[in-house]
Amino acid sequence: MTPFAMPISAQTRTMPPATAPQSATTQQADAQSATLPPTPAFDVASIHPNNSVHTARTHIYSYANQGHFIAINATPMQLLQYAYNLPGSRILGLSGWATSAKYDIEAKSGQALVDRLAVLPYPDAKDQLLKMVQLLLADRFHLAAHRESRELPVYELVVAKGGVKFSPVKDGPKHVVDSNSRAGNVSMSITSSSHAMNDLAEMLYRYTGRVVFDRTGLTGIYTISLTFTPDDSRSAVPDTETTSSVDASPSIFTALKEQLGLELKSSKGPVDVLVVDHIDPPTEN
Known part of the structure; x- marks a missing residue:
């Protein structure tokens, strides 16, 4: 099956996701962070279904300082768990397919963004990467979500x-x-x-x-x-x-x-x- 590969849309770049808590070291990198867009996005992403056996392992790799994200055999639920740093018990409202359908994803950043991420401390680069994955889900899976208590x-x-x-x-x-x-x-x-x-x-x-x-x-x-x-x-x-x-x-x-x-x-x-x-x-x- 042909992978779905396309640039991240410009409209999605302007949509702020529900953000994960920032790390304690964020203030230490204010000077570097100021050079990043408010909601940086991947430059290109490839997504295609994974039809391997149901019991195959899920792998998620992130290279935060390179703006590079890879998921293998991951359900939308697992992608949400990673992007928002939450267990499944705190993610509500998903339909059945989102907990069973599995996908392979590779997303890469443009060189200008990679250069900016490269100088950030890893925790701050990781925070940015999580937001980028949230934007990817909003753009390619049409995710809309909100937080509440x-x-x-x-x-x-x-x-x-x-x-x-x-x-x-x-x-x-x-x-x-x-x-x-x-x-x-x-x-x-x-x-x-x-x-x-x-x-x-x-x-x-x-x-x-x-x-x-x-x-x-x-x-x-x-x-x-x-x-x-x-x-x-x-x-x-x-x-x-x-x-x-x-x-x-x-x-x-x-x-x-x-x-x-x-x-x-x-x-x-x-x-x-x-x-x-x-x-x-x-x-x-």
């Missing part, structure tokens, strides 16, 4: 019966947060953080599909680590590859209790969501 299920991070299984450290705060995945297992580590529980809550949000509020009441400086097998259907960009149960770590709920003496309690609270008002399959028009 809704009362939704959330998790509260609390101390489990028996108490926590870690103690404050005497080191000064370093605030090193790391997460990696290997053989289907996720390992998280937070080193010498004075807000370790908030850091942990933010990391857990990605793998639970719900906003997580810190209700532990723990203060001080902590170093903690956690290893578990995620439920991939709830992660920010789902991965259909499975792993053998022989090598699997415990679930995130079991791991929290056994390794840290913490647990997640179901509750409800106000949550910012993205509501999709309209989206179409991509066409050549």
